[in-house]
Amino acid sequence: MKLQRIRIGEKEVMPFTIPSGILMTDIRCAERMLRRIPEIGIWTTKSIGVNERIVPERDEVDNPIEGKEYGFRESVFAQVDENTFVNAVRLTNPGKDKMRENLLAANIPKDRVINASVFGGTVGEFVSVIKTLEDVVDCFEGNFSCPHSEKGGMAIGIDPKAVYEFTRACVSATRKPFIAKLSPNTNLIYECTKAAYEAGAFGVALIT
Numbered sequence: 687m688k689l690q691r692i693r694i695g696e697k698e699v700m701p702f703t704i705p706s707g708i709l710m711t712d713i714r715c716a717e718r719m720l721r722r723i724p725e726i727g728i729w730t731t732k733s734i735g736v737n738e739r740i741v742p743e744r745d746e747v748d749n750p751i752e753g754k755e756y757g758f759r760e761s762v763f764a765q766v767d768e769n770t771f772v773n774a775v776r777l778t779n780p781g782k783d784k785m786r787e788n789l790l791a792a793n794i795p796k797d798r799v800i801n802a803s804v805f806g807g808t809v810g811e812f813v814s815v816i817k818t819l820e821d822v823v824d825c826f827e828g829n830f831s832c833p834h835s836e837k838g839g840m841a842i843g844i845d846p847k848a849v850y851e852f853t854r855a856c857v858s859a860t861r862k863p864f865i866a867k868l869s870p871n872t873n874l875i876y877e878c879t880k881a882a883y884e885a886g887a888f889g890v891a892l893i894t
Contacts, residue, residue, distance in 0.1 A: 689725070694799045694888075695824050695863055699727030705891075706730045706803040706827065706867075707773055713792050720798050729794065731785075733803040733829045734819070736811050738781035777805060777832060782818040789822045803867070805829040807838040809852055813859040825862045827891060828852060831869040843869035846877040853885035863888035 691698045702725050711732045720726055739755040750756055757778025765771050780788065785802075794800060802823040806812040816826055830843030830852065842848045849866060857864045866882035868875065868890055875892070882890050 703728035703730045728799040730801040733805040734785045782815045799824040803827045809855040816859045827865045840869045844872035846881040849878045850881040850885045857886035865889045867891040
């Protein structure tokens, strides 16, 4: 079967991406995979926030330092059943400004789409990340699904009104396509999907 390319913004690419997660946390992994596997037309980054969220040192796990934001220490990948794995990075990322620098320096093939996954606890935080990365990516994915966020994440993706509000703000903040990534942990997935499209979303991602 011949794969059909899809158009995202100004690019036509192969229709596969690796979801935002541990595999794409390091840009070097993305560079290598995109050069070696042409079927991956879209690079979805690990979710990016306003501020850096670091891996805690061992003594910081129980005694976090005020002013720092933390992800999880390794191991962040575990097998829970036969052929069933989970990961929990807890939104570890370099922050929007450093991520912009990393993207500018990255050796990503020009014929691939960079899909920036973004997160925040407020509309303003989402918009701030989007505006910072607007000219270095091809599209955005709003992380409305993460269960490891103290605020935002899944709390947005299970509430149709919040999905509409956040999606509308993000769509208005960019000229690039915006995808709403919704949570499966709700009985209102139809309503949330409908709200995303009514707010102007280019598409939805229905995976945590």
